[in-house]
Amino acid sequence: MSTTPPALKELRDAYDDRPAAIRRRRATGAPVVGCVGADVPVELVTAAGALPVRLSGDPARDRAVADRYLGTGLDPAARSILAGLLSGEPEVDLLLISNDSAASLRLFYTVRELRRLGVEPSLPRTHLVDILHLPHRTTARYNRVRLAETKELLERWSGRRIGGNELAKAVQQHDEARRRMLALRRLRTADRPALRGEDALMAIGAGAVLTAEEHAGLLDRLMLADAGLPRHDRPRLYLTGSAHDGPEVYRAIEDAGYLIVADDHDWGDALAGPLVGEPTLDALAERYQYRDPTAARSSVRVRAAQAAATVERSRPDLLVCYVRDGDEAPAWDFPAQRRAAGVPAVILEHRRYGELGEDALPIIADALRTARPKGEAG
């Protein structure tokens, strides 16, 4: 039995109890800004002297009250975030919600209205960061205006001016963390990978509650430990579809003997790219407009191209499209992804939040068996 590298353990600990990590941070008196979605410009939050923490759902959390407000047709991950906010878990000083998916936007409208009506007075002060994604200059100009508004809002809220130096430092810190997340892909996609998909998911997701510097440091240490890590030699899967803000589905797949060598959602591999580079609002606007594709906001064509590129770099035996109930966009991507991927592909629809579903492993096994040449053992 191998020993888990200390860096991976620290990343896992932070990831496993993200609310506790946030509580510890607040206990020091440091301001904490809750962020919903991957389009909140965390650089501006950091530059304002606060810690940006990305809120996540939890399949085990009781969603009843949130379901009352949001309805049950919406992605349960967003409903779970609202359930957390309503129960004060985690407590944040300010909430910024991005328009990175229909569910995030609906969550914003709901929180705003609950506060306006005085129905849930404990909800934090909340603002929308409306970053849009069509690949046009008109959208870039709009995003630039919204980013300037967000910067001014954070300056008023924190009482700190975000000058060139503060922004440059924050951009550099977050880009450093992103560089390491991009480098982490190599550990997953090697011929005999050193990192399980679940570990990669946790290593990336831990950044949701760590400072960018802490995150980059831990990822550095993890990669230095790479040589001593055991190698995995198992059927390789590329997991596409809904985003996973928890490890349950990865764990269920990998505990059954498979290895997730790549994914394409923004709690995983698709969080890192691209870097911001220049410490300007224009560069920030471009980074968030053109960040790595996800099912929620990218076109079918772009998702298909992404699938082809991901297959090329990760060499999976099977593409698995996981479609969570209430998050239907990935199901529309799948036929084009399958055509583009050039490897066997299966779709798992109507999945419950945080669950793989009893039928999934036989579907995966069948697809792999069918794909293998006759006589080769599965």
Next chain:
Amino acid sequence: MARRNKLLASSTEATRYQREWFAGLREAVAGGEPLALVNADTPQEIFRAMGIPYVVNQWWASVVAAKRRTGEYLRTLRENGYPDYSEQYSATSLASVLAEIPDPPWDGLPRPTIVLGDTTGDASRKVFDIWDEQDGIAYYPLENAAADTVPVNWWDLMPEQWEAAIGTPRLDLMVAELEGLVRFLETTTGRVFRESRFREVMTLINEQEEWNRRTRDLIARTRPVPLRVDDSISSVMVPQWHRGTVWARDAARRFHDEVAARVAAGDAACPGERLRLMWIGRGLWYDMDFYRHFEERHGAVFVWSMYLAIAADGYIRYGDDPMRALAARFAAFSDQLYRPPWSNEWYLKEARLHQVDGVVHLVGEDARSGWFITETLERAGIPVFELRVDNVDQRAYDLTAVRAAIDDWLITRVA
């Protein structure tokens, strides 16, 4: 589907006009004319001004649903690898291009060359992406922006003070989107956009919707109500899809005059009217008899649906710059109907204006802020029945159970 007598000549005329128009459209497209398939909440005015024929996506879905053929269309999507449980209203038409539908309603939807929709919703834009994959069909996506803060009383502000209601960044973006659309259409169709024609279209639309506003106000204050909601849907919506034409403006006026004549004559939709009901949500196209079912037993008549009300409050935009005024019509159109605080406060305003006693609220799987609508009305003392079905996909609809539940609600909560 039971046949219902048409109460209004304007409704009969609208249906006749629509059939004639569609037949002509099919002929024109067969002759090589371009055809656009456009979402209901998109700026059709540009197409009107440029003389590019278009079909409204949701209108076509409602035709298919009214013929109870939606299930077949959704099966076709499934057979082609796409979900049959997602965006059914917007996706129905897509089946037409993926496979031959036998004996389709109205001889079928001609193949479009251009599709137009905005990027609202993660799945709905994908439906248009699939259109875009088809040979000879181009998709022009419109960006869909949102605001951090909004004034509540949009219905007061929109006609003249739309800049204050929507905000400059969203309007700047939508103007840019529309300028891009004009250039796209000029390039792909060879048609010309003339500002003078565009101004004419915008003027006709404001006139048309002003007639709708008068009609709405007349219905709201008249007891017993001169017509029920399903009497008026064709009289409102067919001209709405033809807005920007003289026919549509005059049809709205004829509809108003007909309603005014009924009011003057004391004609009632339900002479024994005891309860006035409001229908919130898209039309229940596969069960239109629903809207009359409760009249005999309870004297309960549906006096309100969004179709006339949004025509009255949601479209009128005045201003010297017609492109910015058009942007103001659509930059926040869905917000008016679906996003709090605009949606819930508007429904309450309308409920009070129409003196309703109860509300049947269609809450589909994609319920958009439905809780706030129900809560706002209930808080104001107006009972709400939440009907949890899809408006075109009737596979989970239990007619008997639904009607029994509403019977019970009328007796226990409304009467």
